[in-house]
Amino acid sequence: MANKAYQRIYTQLESITKATVSLKAVGVSNDELAVVDGRLAQVVKTKGDTVTLQIFSGTEGIPTDAQVTFLGHPPVLKVSDELSGRFFNAYGEPIDGGPEIDGEERQIGGPSVNPYKRKQPSQLIPTGIAGIDLNNTIVSGQKIPFFADPDQPYNNVMAQVALRADVDKIILGGMGLSNDDYLYFRHEFESAGALGKIISFVNTTEQPPVERLLIPDMALTAAEYFAVDKNEKVLVLLTDMTLYADALSIVSNRMDQIPSKDSMPGSLYSDLAKIYEKAVQLPDGGSITIIAVTTLNDGDITHAIPDNTGYITEGQLYLRADPDSGKVIIDPFRSLSRLKQLVIGKQTREDHNQVMNTAVRLYSDAQNAKTKLENGFDLSDYDLRCLDFAKEYATRLLAIDVNISIDEMLDTAWELFGKYFTKAETGIRQSLIDKYWK
């Protein structure tokens, strides 16, 4: 970060905390960036002459006579088509050894789309995974997280979803990724030969946690460039939003803010909404779809992070290890895509809605049968058939390693209905039975 002539330089810090420094300075604007002892910092508070700066990489070793240079602008990202295929850190600097990006500087965390100018999301995004496409169809312009325990393979599922999705650009925002996961993403993208349409902003666990606060805004600024300026369909992957929220709570704690539920800042809802609401279907055809990961603590969805997320996002996808099939499945009960009704039966086959609901209902009957079994009651013939159906349904459709087209998913479901049930037991509309029953 080269010094320029007009920049103001100070050398007297008044106070230092774990994440912030304060000093006397004039003419400083809110949200402006500064460099403190070579580290990037941002103005978070001004009071009279005193300016408080948040130092992204932490304050370890910063002396009171550190040199402070104000840069005169908030965080920016240089945007152009050169972004494609590149890997960046939280500051938007290349980390793949390639050259600097030449492009237009855009402030990150920009304004919101006028809700009146939005269009209703209407384009299905197929992923090949039946737990998504069949039961919880994703639509472009949607925002939806995976709710998963830390031991589940959410990053693998996300990588698969991204590579299969029919989109123009995939933007990865990695927050607190382990170095292994970062290399995994890199390897997957490279070996799929899809690198050209992928842009990654990565903060690994080896880097300071506060830096990751910049990642979503960086990723979404790039996304807005392609969606708004280029009318492209952009898919943004954000993993792991729980670590992002943890970083928020660290900062608010250091700023002496009063925590609300689960030691999270009182503004958590707005902070998360600002990110997720960037998902949009634009009037000129471009769109931003956000698929995120929120890791859960022991499946607890009442924790402030998943709870606030659930109120913001358009549904959620639960990953669950299914002991009967021995696979990780997308839980059909608790998962939900709020926008699926916009495409089901409209861009998919006419039997989609009924097949989806019937299969889930029969799967739920199987759960009841299981409870009955556990409580020592006798199982009826129907109960036994439900249990067999459930196992095959989980293996062939709910498991995350499925990769088939939606028509194949529907055909598979019909095959299972025919194998285990009578027509009447499915309760599907007669006209559809006549056409599709196997």
Next chain:
Amino acid sequence: MKSTGKVTGIVSNLVTVLTDGPVSQNEICYIDCGGTRLMAEVIKVNGKNAAVQVFESTRGLKNGDKVEFEDRMLEASLGPGLLSSCYDGLQNDLTTMTGVFLKRGEYTEPLDHSRLWDFTPIAAPGDKVTAADWLGEVREGWLPHKIMVPFSFKGEYTVKSVVPAGQYNIDTTVAVLTNEEGEDVDVTMTQKWPVKVAIKAYREKPRPSRIMETGVRVIDTLNPIAEGGTGFIPGPFGCGKTVLQHAIAKQGDAEVIVMAACGERANEVVEIFTEFPELIDPHTGRHLMERTTIICNTSNMPVAAREASVYTAMTICEYYRAMGLKVLLLADSTSRWAQALREMSNRMEELPGADAFPVDLSAIISSFYARAGMVVLNNGKTGSVTFIGTVSPAGGNLKEPVTESTKKAARCFYALEQNRADKKRYPAVNPIDSYSKYLEYPEIEEYLSEKVTPGWVGMVEKTKNIIRKGREAQEQINILGDDGVPMTYHEQFWKSELVDFIILQQDAFDPVDSVTPMDRQEYMLKLVLDICDRNFDFEDFEECRRFFNEAINLLRQMNYSEFRSGNFNKYQEQLNNLISNGK
């Protein structure tokens, strides 16, 4: 002389300003941020320092930036043209803004000043009038929109002149009034009113005495909301809060609907924009949008304007109430508004109450709910504002400050339940925990006896009892097993299932089932109660289950058929056969 000041401190959207003159609490000011004027509101004054909350992002703001105070509070512009509009929380018209993105500091006019309205005078020269009295009217859609003596006018006025019938824009002087001092004042078709102050230009506010129909059975039959009443819908995410609110908005028996989308998803508002213009109001046959105003401050729009959005919405409601209209206000969600208050209180370093919410949260919520109500206008006519808010309790736990504070203020409680939602029993309103205090009002009981059928409230109580008894029976069955309980338990359980499937559950997406008028609700409830009143003599619980499954299926088909149509009667006949064979 308006005061000015300069910025001395910034934390996010809380800015401190050193002032050079008097400022008042809640006064509006504009901060000059490099040529962009940012609107802000005074929320605390300490000596010469005013703390203001900025309704926009404060990025780039500097200490020393100039502030101009406006000598007025946050105001809503009131006049013809409010209906079918779409505003942000500060009443900027979102439809006339340029560009895809919201531009900071772009403020647009709420009302169209050039549009001409067909004005018809009501008052005549010589009439004595006070604030809110009707001077004339224009047609707004199909509604008579009254042009009133501005609410801010104090004392009695004499009408000096009123323009003859004709076409005028809202800025035309349509009447000249003379005050008690003999001074003439001009009245146009538009006026302004501070949103945080309730409009009280009416004669009295009696207890609500009528029911507002929503077409939703679990509300109208079980826990009706009164016209001019208040209610709230708390529920975890995914329980159908928004679907229920949209259903009420589409079907509510109101002449004007104001929807405040406060801190919620933008795509939900897009759904309203996309669907409402297509939908027809079941009561008038007109387009729904014609009677609807949308105030939309979605979760990614500036937080401080969230609070303003509910007040702006309420002020518009009160304005239409003063015209003698039935107004319904829906706010989704009041929790987001409370969270906005929390963020501000936190930045001001106030001592927090429970869950870090400000300590006066309860008082703020209850004084807001108190603005709803039925009123008798100066001319003896009535108007009403019915208010239903949703609450998004953290973690779905109803023991949190916003739900608890709202419970004290609202008279109807519609608890959405995760368990019912998981079972897809929609609307997922818990029939036992929910309540309507209005059922206890003697005047409401009398009204329902007259409007629906004699002894209606007794029947409703009986229905609730069936559900309670069914729950008890179900618990016993779960513990002891199907064979371990007497037959009466199975019968009790299935009778409550009958009520659940036929009365409580309703398909919001079915064209027929989604709206149930009161006469149909009465008919169906009587039919269901008639079955519940019978004592059956089933051989075993399998027979009991079969009988009720079949009855439920037939009654459901009736719910899906046009009332008293051929199909409806056919299923009714099948049901009658089933019942006479069942014994």
